[in-house]
Amino acid sequence: MxxxxxxxxxxxxxxxxxxxxxxxxxxxxxxxxxxxxxxxxxxxxxxxxxxxxxxxxxxxxxxxxxxxxxxxxxxxxxxxxxxxxxxxxxxxxxxxxxxxxxxxxxxxxxxxxxxxxxxxxxxxxxxxxxxxxxxxxxxxxxxxxxxxxxxxxxxxxxxxxxxxxxQPLTTPLAFPGKVLADSLTNQLFVADSGHHRIVVSTLEGEVLHIIGTGKAGLIDGSFDEAQFSAPQGMTFDAKNQVLYVADTKNHALRKIDFPTRQVETIAGTGEQSRKISPDTGVAKETKLNSPWDVEKVGDRLFIAMAGSHQIWLLELDSGIIGIYAGNGGEACVNGSLKESAFAQPSGISTDGNELFIADSEVSSVRAVGINEHPKVRTVCGSGGLFGFGDKDGQGEEVLLQHCLGIEYTQNYVWVADTYNHKIKRVEYHAGLCRNMLGDGTAGHQDGQGINSRFSEPSGLSAIAQHLFIADTNNHLIRRIELDTLEVTTLEFPGLCPPDVCLPSNIESD
The missing domain is CATH 3.40.30.10 (Glutaredoxin)
Incomplete structure (x- = not known):
């Protein structure tokens, strides 16, 4: 040498x-x-x-x-x-x-x-x-x-x-990565990523379930036996009372069944895949690569597979998983599903016709068709690996900075512009992007619109007139009144870190 x-x-x-x-x-x-x-x-x-x-x-x-x-x-x-x-x-x-x-x-x-x-x-x-x-x-x-x-x-x-x-971390939540609200059941699901668990509460913050021991691991079983490792995105099947979770550091997808109070691994082996292929395989036998977010559409589960820079698809009825879009190259390429390329996709949402993707490393919002003749397009953002900043506007003139969260609601796409500490709203047909929340300075400040402050917000979920935000570096969940853009901080009375309270301390049917 x-x-x-x-x-x-x-x-x-x-x-x-x-x-x-x-x-x-x-x-x-x-x-x-x-x-x-x-x-x-x-x-x-x-x-x-x-x-x-x-x-x-x-x-x-x-x-x-x-x-x-x-x-x-x-x-x-x-x-x-x-x-x-x-x-x-x-x-x-x-x-x-x-x-x-x-x-x-x-x-x-x-x-x-x-x-x-x-x-x-x-x-x-x-x-x-x-x-x-x-x-x-x-x-x-x-x-x-x-x-x-x-x-x-x-x-x-x-x-x-x-x-x-x-600087010991003693907050009830630790680096929550994603949040999911459901109006039918009046429930809020929080990926308490730093505590390796899922917290379930009412929309007002009353804690209903703590799922996971709080220790990193890959263990199926009851709510107080199961283990996760830095879970992120979630999607909820309200009809069957099932929550699907992107268990990111376990390179797995998990299913939380509320009627049986059981956690089950439905995709991934627990080991990271280093291959772009295979194209398809049996879900529980196929290695995954840092799934970061999930979205259920009918019997299909779409996955933002951040580690392989692709969008994957799990057919829930057959248990077959594979690549849906993206050639595995880290880039921003539009066109057909096979030709397209993404760069660490980290957030996913849908209007039923397209998937909207927070494509973090190219600081762009992408759209992926899921119906007849699907194509991939860039909604807004420069589309370059080093094309980032903080600029409102239309299409390619828009500059974001490592966006991680995305949510479609009321004909708009909302984006957690994570490294700009802002929440932006996109008219997705025209690609018009405008800052709505946050003044761009990292901090914790309630208030109205741009008079509020966040710290690397990473997850979004909207129902009715409310938008919930996983305010990651503040270890908080924030709630926004969409008609007034008033920002408040959601409290979770009685919630504490895993080493202080055990999952069995909170039980509710």
Whole structure:
């Protein structure tokens, strides 16, 4: 392996998950992996468990340092990165790479990229993309053996002060990703993503059920036995009293049956698929890739498959699942279902004729036909991977910033413009987009229209005259009166974090 001296890490930049800046000089005698990431990127999130595996395997000889080199403007804010560290349970030091200086010094070109530094401070390897755990493991093992033979390996655990220790999360909800309201049953379903559970309440906030133990896992069974892992989007079959859930980090779809009070896995194996194909397969035998949202239309369940940049379809009557639209490339391409391309689709809604997609990495609203002669089109947004901002207007002149939530209601499409901390309304036939809620500053402020504030809102659901918002980084659900645009914060009396109250504490039929 050729060796190049690793550039020293800046000490005057913000550092997170550590009590003080870390220098490569201080890590002499250890293997170091620099993980260049940005928290919007699904591929970067996929490698976090791989890195955690390596950190736990080599605790006394390996140090992983995340170098956060932002893509979006919103991701350059230190507090937003801190929240991402808490949300995704990152347990290694993170350097905030202001201006992407370290990115350039290490000649990085893609997220995620790993740079391997040997115990003498030389770069000895580089990988980009997902699925590199075994390759990294092999290099780390060889380096440890080599330097152990030289008696120059420094076996010691590095003590860190993690953000979750500095700022423990004690809120009733933790990073709720999506919310779903149902007027027929007067119920509100909240994906309490950070607590790995589903909270069910009345539309006024009276808690009816807590589904899941609060610990990350993939376990079917009763409401107080089942486990999820960062669940996101939901869709409800009111007739049969069944809730379908995109169990994102489990790479699975779950079915919650309220009459029997049972949770069942209906698609996915629990392992992440790294293939664009197969086109179709038996749902419970087919690996999925970070399903982020779901929408039921008749007996069909459409899935925003964020990890493979596609829209998938599960036929509920036959149990067959497969690709509906998207060629798997990360881009914004319109046209036929097979020719089309998406970029981390993260929200899905419908008017019955088209699916509306929050296509986050191209900061655009897309529409996908679901009836005769279906096509894919862009409703609004620049359609480019780096075409983002904050601009109202029509069609391509509209600029959004990593939109994650979407909802069709009353002939409009509402969009959670997540990284702009705003809620926007789209006249979807003409592609006209206008900001309706939020002044663009991250915060928690009730009020009317643009005098309100949110913090990375990610989920939307509307019924009658109300719009509910999963206000993710505020750990709250907000409620909007659509006729006045008055914003209030919904309270959930008696709801508490999983380690404080158990699911069995709240039982209601």
């Amino acid at each position: 050729s060796r190049v001296r690793a550039p020293e890490l800046p000490q005057n930049y913000p550092w997170l998950n550590t009590g003080q800046p870390i220098s490569l000089q201080s890590l002499k005698g250890r293997v170091v992996i620099l993980d260049f990431w940005t928290y919007c990127c699904i591929n970067c999130l996929h490698v976090l468990p791989e890195l955690k595996f390596l950190e736990q395997k080599y605790p006394d000889s390996l140090t992983v340092i995340g170098v956060h080199s932002a893509k979006f403007e919103n991701e350059k804010e230190v507090e937003n990165i801190r929240q991402a560290i808490l949300r995704y349970d990152v347990e290694h030091p993170v350097l905030v790479d202001s201006g992407s200086r370290v990115w350039r010094q290490y000649a990085v070109r893609a997220w995620p990229t790993f740079k391997i530094i040997d115990p003498e401070g030389y770069v000895v390897g580089s990988f980009s993309g997902e699925g590199k755990r075994d390759a990294l493991d092999e290099i780390i093992g060889k380096l440890i053996e080599e330097y152990q033979n030289k008696s120059t390996i420094n076996f010691r655990e590095v003590s860190l002060i993690l953000e979750k220790e500095k």
